[in-house]
Amino acid sequence: MQSILQQTTGLGPKPVQPDDLSGRVAVVVGGAFGIGFEISRALANAGCRVLMVNRKEEQGEDAKATIVAESPGASVEWHECDMGHLAQVREVFTSLREKEKRLDYLVLSAGINTNQYDLDKDGVDRHFGVNFLGQFYVVNLLWPLLRRTARMEGRPRPRVVFEASEMHRSAPGNVHFASLEEINDETLGPTERYGRTKLAMILFAKYGLAEGVIKENEDDILAVSVHPGAVNTAMQQQWKDAYPGITGKLLTWAMLAVGRDVKQGSYSALWALTSDKVQNGWYYNDPDQPGKESSQASDKNLGAALWDLSHRIVKEKLGDDALEDWKTCA
Known part of the structure; x- marks a missing residue:
């Protein structure tokens, strides 16, 4: 619906299409499907080297084929990883960190929509594990590469963007x-479970990274969270699983009726990755439109509790040496 309104009236999110990004490198978690794919696609078509990470191989192969067909010279890869399996996250992203020479853009776009309760491979609520904790660990593992990139002469400022939500x-x-x-x-x-993961993203970007790591260590890196809008992706079908019966069907219908198309859903993140107006730690609900966070998302003590809990769970599952030192890694 919003895509039709934009075409006929000009209303809706302002389109964002990156210009020449030659020489830059992006990792897009969840980058072969839905909004993440549209982000990967736009970056690759602008000349950025893009590393997409998803759980399903068929999504990765289809995404690569589509991008290369559009831009035959595109440099794009796909890597398999389940965000609900911390040991696999460590293996995949440690390898990427050691292989790549720079990282300009890190997009955290993987996730599951509202759905029934279940545990991931680490015995953590599946929503929290996949949508937040696994991606928290990705940021930690790739922080040395982001920091090294930030110290390169003449480079643009590296950015970390979380796909959060209203x-x-x-x-x-x-x-x-x-x-x-x-x-x-x-x-x-x-x-509630889904909303909690999006709250965690906003808190981590604002208090964990921007005010904690980046400010304290004087890192020249940006970390923000964005709202893509209600987007017509296949994830909207999960409302039927979350709420079996007529309620789930009605919720799915309502979201699809009023939602943006997937390309429109990518604009907030693409703007955050490329605009010179971005402010560290902020939450944006559209390109160049700061969002109004809930009182929970503005609670510094809650941000500190999330920071501590995230570290504790990763260490409990993988050992005390599982995490990179935010202060000294490079």
């Missing part, structure tokens, strides 16, 4: 990020 307002009101037991609360509804 759905962060649906996080449970009593969220504390105090323990894994709290995260694995089966009594929460699908929308």
Whole structure:
């Protein structure tokens, strides 16, 4: 619907198409499907080297073929990884860090929509593990490469962009990020679990990275979160799984009826990756439009609790040496 309105009236998100990005490198987690694919596509078509990371091989191969058909000279790769499997995250992204010489753009766009409760391979609520914790670990593992890139002479400022959502307002009101037991609360509804992961993204970008790591270490790196809008992707079908029966069907219909097309959904992230107006740690709900976070997303203490819990869970699952030192890694 919004794509039709934009074509007929000019209303809707302002289109964003990057110009020449030759020589730059991007890692797009979730980059072979949905919004992530449109981000990968736009970056690759502008000459950026793009490394897409997804769980399903068929998505990766199809995404590569589409991009290369459009831009025969495009440099694009696909790597398999399940964000709900921390050991695999460590293996894949450590390898990428060691292989690549620079990293200009890191996009965290992987995730599952509202769905039924389940645990990932690490015994963590699947929503939290896939949508946030695995991508938190990706940022940590790639931080040395981002930092090295930031120190290169004449380079653009590296950027980390999280695909968050206005759905962060649906996080449970009593969220504390105090323990894994709290995260694995089966009594929460699908929308609450999903909203909590988007809240975590905003808090991590703002308090964990921008105010913590970047400011304290004087890193010349940008970290922001964005809202893509309600987008007509296949993920909207998951409402039927989250809410079986007529409720799920109606929610799916409503989201598809009012949603943006997938290309429009990529504009916020593409703007955040390339605009000179971006402010560190901010949350944007459209290109060049700062969002109004919920009170939870503006809670520094909640951000600190999330930071501590994320580190504790990764160390519990993989060992005390699993994480890169945010202060000294390079």
